[in-house]
Ligand code: HEM
């Protein structure tokens with residue numbers, strides 16, 4: 001029996017229940033990311049703060065690793081969430097999936113505790129195995145790396161088997177192929193080479209080919225499903241767009257990898273290859289914005305889940321701005337010569353990761369919250385709607401504010417340190433001591449607090465939204481045409 005408005009796991013299918021577990025850990029780690037970001041930011045302003053206890057490098061490591069891990073949890077959750085509906089078949093190997101979830105979560109907990117309490121070890125192979133591997137963003141020690149691979153294999157088996165036993169849709173096919181590439185690339189970050197250029201060469205295969213190729217394709221597929229569900233867009237339309245986006249994304253993103261090979265000791269031809277292909281990378285992102293706005297417009301923004309749709313739209317714009325525009329700004333080698341290693345990079349990193357990946361995960365948290373309360377009504381005029389609107393506003397304004405502050409600092413560094421002082425040591429310090437740089441670091445912190453406030457409101461809202469609501473979700477698009485008369489449809493929303 002569905003109980004509308006009540007948080008009850010009997011409202012969920014097996015796959016959805018597992019997805020909710022992933023989403024819960026994702027949300028907790030998102031909180032950790034913000035907490036450690038605030039600590040690292042504070043250390044820019046007060047270098048003595050927690051010095052010797054929790055140094056900047058540790059806070060920074062926890063900050064960005066928590067980010068990567070929470071987003072992966074979000075993706076795993078989202079795929080489990082949509083898989084049964086898409087394949088029209090219950091998750092194959094659900095029990096195995098449950099075990100994998102607990103193993104992964106235990107491993108993540110141990111890794112974070114080691115990061116916080118052991119922090120670092122001597123530069124030898126034991127440290128790589130047990131403390132951290134020293135590769136930015138994917139610093140997990142080797143034992144955890146291997147554990148992650150096993151867990152991902154289980155997940156991959158579940159996805160593949162479910163689609164094979166059920167039906168293979170276009171979205172399902174893209175997900176299956178993409179996850180194969182995504183998991184395979186992780187292997188490139190798992191071996192050690194003493195030559196730092198070679199090490200970086202492979203490390204970028206994970207970092208760049210994840211965020212600018214395989215993750216983008218995955219969110220493309222997730223987005224396609226999300227648009228069908230929240231707006232009722234027809235499958236034919238979303239899948240056609242999806243294929244175009246995937247082709248463009250791989251066409252530009254794979255060789256776009258070259259924009260990380262400008263200054264690490266790789267051959268000169270990477271200037272041309274990296275500059276050319278990465279400059280094309282914004283094109284698929286434009287296609288994604290056009291796609292989502294076209295769908296939303298065609299359905300008059302009539303959606304079954306207002307907060308989820310709002311976050312999906314935020315994703316389309318955030319991806320375009322953070323990755324496309326902010327990425328393009330410094331991707332040509334002639335410009336990157338001046339911006340590389342300045343705050344320009346974190347400016348882009350913050351907006352891109354938030355805009356492209358935090359947003360779409362949050363959209364799925366809302367889809368889960370809706371179903372968990374018995375497919376409750378989440379259209380116009382719900383009680384406490386101010387909460388989700390303000391959470392969206394504060395998070396977006398907070399991240400945009402940080403982005404702008406860092407961009408100003410980056411401009412100042414490129415100008416004073418690089419252009420005027422020719423990358424000298426003295427130029428570095430002149431740039432660091434310039435008021436524009438120092439004030440920007442304060443503004444980053446202030447907007448960081450705004451972001452944190454948005455996060456707290458988001459958590460509150462996810463726990464509270466739909467409580468006590470008795471209407472069920474609005475039926476949308478072609479689904480509503482299929483709905484039989486007499487179904488409990490809530491009033492249409494505009
Ligand atoms: C959602 C997609 C993207 C994400 C999450 C992302 C994130 C990041 C992050 C975190 C870095 C810093 C890496 C480091 O630690 O050194 C970075 C570097 C960079 N990104 Fe992106 N990025 C995305 C898409 C793009 C696109 C589409 C472009 C180009 C059009 C681009 C251009 C660059 C460049 C040129 C750098 C190197 C900056 C430097 O080291 O000088 N990015 N990106």
Ligand code: HEM
Pocket residue numbers: 033034035037038039040041042044060063064067345346347349350353354358399444445447448449451452
């Ligand atoms: C809540 C407030 C936040 C604060 C105060 C903050 C602060 C910081 C600081 C101080 C760093 C280190 C920068 C450096 O090495 O110079 C950093 C790095 C980073 N943060 Fe945040 N952060 C916050 C939220 C976020 C969010 C929400 C995201 C994305 C969803 C994010 C993504 C990143 C990334 C990708 C990097 C690495 C950038 C690079 O190396 O270029 N942060 N952050």
Ligand SMILES: [Fe+2]
Pocket residue numbers: 208212256257259260
């Ligand atoms: Fe890249």
